[in-house]
């Protein structure tokens with residue numbers, strides 16, 4: 001596999017697109033190393049910043065001091081577990097979603113981030 005700049009960026013994007021776990025840069029880095037063994041953490045950070053700038057990914061939230069990333073860029077709602085830091089996509093009622101879209105549309109907001117905090121199933125046990 002060629003390891004030029006664009007294939008590194010592709011690897012970062014590919015790793016992020018292949019998961020629903022909203023990983024941190026460190027865990028994206030671990031996955032990228034399986035594709036490109038000599039990739040560095042700095043390269044992953046740079047590419048994440050670039051992809052975010054280009055609107056191909058979003059930074060979801062900062063959980064316990066660590067940024068978490070998402071390749072789903074359409075407006076959607078997250079639930080974060082304050083215990084283990086798990087980040088999930090959650091469904092919301094059509095009313096709430098429509099209201100959010102309308103508000104963003106009316107005001108010309110670029111993106112919407114709505115986050116609920118609740119313990120995940122594992123932490124509740």
Ligand SMILES: [Zn+2]
Pocket residue numbers: 081082083084085086119120121122123
């Ligand atoms: Zn949890």
Ligand SMILES: [Zn+2]
Pocket residue numbers: 022060070072076077078088089
């Ligand atoms: Zn998400």
